[in-house]
Amino acid sequence: MNITKVNSLILATTALLLAIALISFPQASFEASQRGLQIWxxxxxxxxxxxxIISELLIGFGVxxxxxxxxxxLMRPLFKVPGVxxxxxxxxxxxxxxxxxxxxxxxxxxxQLTAIEAERLVSFTNSSNPLFIFGAxxxxxxQNASxxxxxxxxHYLGNICVGLIMRFHGKENVISKPSINRRKRIIHEALRSAHESRLQDNRPLGKLLGDAITSSVHTLLMIGGFIILxxxxxKLLSIVHITAVVAYLLEYVLAVFDLPEELGIPLFSGLFEITLGSQLTSETPNISLIYQAVITSFILAFSGLSVQAQxxxxxxxxxxxxxxxxxxRIFHGFFAALFAYILWKPLYINTIVKPEHGPNVIPSFSLNTNFSMFYDFLHIMWTYGPIITLTTLCCYVLLYIKKIRLFS
Structure with missing residues (x-):
């Protein structure tokens, strides 16, 4: 039996077992699906x-x-990718x-990128945004903004390290045009290139905006499907006790790094989905905050199989x-966890949190407006986000119907 037949057998068996689990635990599946839908x-x-949408417009306008x-x-010497x-x-x-x-x-x-340059670029430009890190x-x-x-x-230092490592990925690309740091009148050349890019696109503003909305919504619908899945x-892996079994094996890995074994289940959950993994890590009792920070940092950097599937x-x-x-992502996970451990005492204990407060106490300045704005913005999203989503989906349907009529 060749490898392709084995892969087909494994995939078919996995899909069959997943279908059986869905039928066996419909209530739990529905609740988990509802939770994923609410997040999206x-x-x-x-x-x-x-x-x-803005990125699509900026690309179309040549910006x-x-x-x-x-x-x-800057980008070429550091990461061996173009300036874009x-x-x-x-x-x-x-x-x-x-x-x-x-x-x-x-x-x-x-x-605007070669395949190798794109592989280098995508390796260090996928990261968690500040809203999620601080707010969620x-x-x-x-409950600790600091x-x-x-x-x-x-997280971001780890991303930079990944970019510096991935610059060695692939064969050296031959740059057909001279480096722009040797050019004179760089601004003039940049404007000329942007104008040429706009002429090559040649779509009117209405068409460009409609395509930007359609493409963006299409991608976000795909992302929502992966989040729910x-x-x-x-949830199903937890119910059938696979999570517990794998978490037991992960305890040995955690022991190698001198981390508490109780973090095995949160770590395994985070390998699938970062939100649940981070939440379970924060709820693990009797664990020092530094170990929770290290595991959470790894989970955020690895980004979970859910994001990786997207x-x-x-x-x-x-x-x-x-x-x-x-x-x-593996490199990023280890880099981020290492930086969290190294910076804990000099940055968090000695600088952010006063020694008399202790590492597990929320300092008073952590609740000021500089940090609470993340929570406020997250609250606004939960309140008005569904309205924005529904309105955009209606616009998407209208644009899609108009597009079908034009080509029919």
Whole structure:
């Protein structure tokens, strides 16, 4: 029996067992599905939609090409990617998973990146956004806004390290045009390139806006499906005690790194879905906050199989391979966990939290407006997010019907 037949047998068996589990535990499956839908409906869709639409417009107007010319002297020496990678990096950090993959795939389709450059870029531009780190994890789960500083710094430092490592991925690309740091009148050249990019696109404003909304909503619908699927899958694995078995095995891995064995179940859950894994980590009793921070930092960086499946689906539309991205997530997880451990005492204990407060006490300044704005914004998303989602979906349906009529 060859490998393809074995793979087909494994996939078919897995799908059959999943169907049996869904039939056996309908109530638990429904509740898990509802939970995933609420996350997508209330937060993910309304928070990601503006970034997706704006990015499509910026690419269509040639602004991204302009930014690429200006950032070429920074991005090329550090990460061996074109300057447009700076735009993807910034937008990925601001909007969170899986925006980096979405923008990278879009630029690859525009031939602004080679396949190798795209694989390098996507490996370090997918990150958790500050809203999720501070609002959902630090304040929502741990009730400690100051913890978000450690998690955020560790997360983004880990991403930079991954980018520096992945610059060695693939063969050296031959740059056909001279480096822009040797050009004169860089601004003039950047504007000329942006104008040429706009002329090549050649879509009127109404068409460009409609395509941006349609493409963004289509991607977000796919993301919502993965969130719901993995929410149900995570619940079913817990019910049939597979989570407990794998968590027992993970306890030996945690022991190697001198981490508490009680964090095995939260870690395994986080490997599937970052929200549940972070929540379970925060609820684990009698565990020092430093160990909770290390595990949470790893979970945020690894990003969970749910996010990785979303990225794989986006990259499947291009010639960008998924394997380098998966390897990069492992590197990112270990880097982020290591930074959280190293920076804990000098940054969190000695700087953020006064020694007399202790590491598990919320300092008074952590509740000021600089941090509470993340919680306020998250509350707004939960309140008005469904309205934004429903309104956008109605617009998407109207645009889709209009598109069908034009081609019929």
């Amino acid at each position: 409906w209330g937060v993910v869709f309304p928070s990601l939609l503006p970034f997706f 991204v090409r302009f930014i690429g010319f200006l950032l070429e002297p 990678g700076g735009f993807v990096w910034a937008m990925g950090m601001a909007s969170g998973y899986p925006a980096g993959a979405k923008f990278t795939a879009r630029l690859r389709q525009e031939n 994890v630090a304040i929502g789960f741990f 913890l978000g500083i450690i998690l955020a710094i560790s 993995f929410s149900v899958l995570n 990225v794989a689906s986006i990259l499947a539309e291009t010639d960008i391979r998924f394997r380098p991205f998966f390897v990069a």
